[in-house]
Amino acid sequence: MSEGSLLGRLAATVFGGSCYVCRGATGRGALICSACERDLPGLAPERCPRCALPTPGAQVCGRCLADPPDFDATIAAFAYAFPADVLVKALKFNSELALAPYLAGHLARMLERSSAVDLIIAVPLHPQRLVERGYNQSVEIARALSRCLRKPLATRGCERLRDTPAQAELPLDARKENMRGAFACSLALAGRSVALVDDVMTTGATLDALAGAVKRAGALSVENWVVARTL
Ligand SMILES: [Zn+2]
Ligand SMILES: [Zn+2]
Known part of the structure; x- marks a missing residue:
């Protein structure tokens, strides 16, 4: 700053x-x-409980039925549209770190303090990206959520092994393939319910890959907590 x-x-x-x-x-x-x-654009009240895309009657969407992701639920504060996108980008690219607790506050209102989640994990950046940016916007959001909801935040134990900068240019199917093996989790998570925190969920491929790593580490359930969902 x-x-x-x-x-x-x-x-x-x-x-x-x-x-x-x-x-x-x-x-x-x-x-x-x-x-x-x-x-600030809210999401449709009826949406897929698994990935938060709008569905009639809040049924599980076709994509989640055909190819179930490793996460079990998604909670998002906003649709990724103006002006939520302006705030998310300012936090991610312009070091406007004051926006992290602001956005986390909106997200926390969608979450119950009594939720079954007992550990928060932020989507890790690749170490090279972290050096370039100087901070991880998802960690900033997760830290504010952890304070606000009084849930512990795991600050280590999950790593991004591969940087995947070309993700945005790939078609949907290829994104999942591109993310395979992108994360490692060395935490002992047997029987635990975990929330994964990210700023934006686009296809869900990144969160799916991290959820897979977290479940292989023993996690019982995984929900995504994201500021904005791309529709
Ligand atoms: Zn879905
Ligand atoms: Zn204004």
Whole structure:
């Protein structure tokens, strides 16, 4: 974060600031103005319990039936559309780390404090990516969720073995193949219920691969907690 941006945040905390989305005025300490907050796109109320895509009657979708993923459920705060996408990108690419607790707060409202999950794991970045970016946005979100829901966060024990930068350019089927063996998990998870945290879920191939590694480590159930779901 640049010095200017840091000073800007400090001023915003004290005097009120400008909205991350529209640059209009916000109230004191607020990151987003109330108009932009109202525009944050929710998901359809009826959706596949497994992958969170809209389905009639909230039935399991055709894709999850035909090729069941290793995760058991997906909970998302928003659809990946304006202005949620602006916030997710600012956190991921512009070091706007203050957005992590903000977005985690919206996600936490969708989750029950009493949920069966007993361990949170953030989707790990490949070590090379982590060096380039300097932080893992999913860890930042997971840390805020862990505080807010009083659930422990595993900060080590899951690794990304392969970087998969070309994922976005691959067709759906190839993405799953591309992710195979991308993660390793050395945690002892026998009998545990785990939540995997990520900023965006697109095809679900990344979360599926990590869920597979976590289940091979013994996890009983795996749910995805994501800020935004691509539809
Ligand atoms: Zn705004
Ligand atoms: Zn589904």
